[in-house]
Amino acid sequence: IWHDFGKVDEYGKVGALCWERRVPRLGHIAASLVRWGRFARTKPARRSMVGLPTANQLAPMKAVEAFDRAVSHLIASHHGLREWGSPDSPANLPAVLLHQADMLSLVQDGSNPYER
Numbered sequence: 001i002w003h004d005f006g007k008v009d010e011y012g013k014v015g016a017l018c019w020e021r022r023v024p025r026l027g028h029i030a031a032s033l034v035r036w037g038r039f040a041r042t043k044p045a046r047r048s049m050v051g052l053p054t055a056n057q058l059a060p061m062k063a064v065e066a067f068d069r070a071v072s073h074l075i076a077s078h079h080g081l082r083e084w085g086s087p088d089s090p091a092n093l094p095a096v097l098l099h100q101a102d103m104l105s106l107v108q109d110g111s112n113p114y115e116r
Contacts, residue, residue, distance in 0.1 A: 002071060003078040003098060006031025029085060032075045040068040070094070078102050 006028035044054035053064050073095055079086035080099040090096040
């Protein structure tokens with residue numbers, strides 16, 4: 001869900017299921033990256049409360065930083081191509097799978113992602 005979390009900043013809710021596009025300052029990918037970066041730097045107790053790894057004897061700080069970079073890459077690459085708004089292209093299997101799932105959700109909503 002982090003990959004689209006910035007849509008909260010980019011869109012304003014008008015009704016129960018209706019969204020109104022605001023003038024984006026950053027776009028939802030950049031906003032999601034900012035929100036993730038802030039959350040990733042929170043206290044270990046808050047991270048563990050939602051199931052994110054924290055630095056301890058079992059997971060050294062380098063492993064936590066690698067996890068945070070992996071999440072950042074997922075967010076940055078979920079649109080797949082720069083011309084579709086991604087600052088990065090999917091570089092690993094989880095990123096490709098997230099991109100494909102995001103494309104499927106567009107098709108399900110009646111959009112043709114290849115006509116962007």
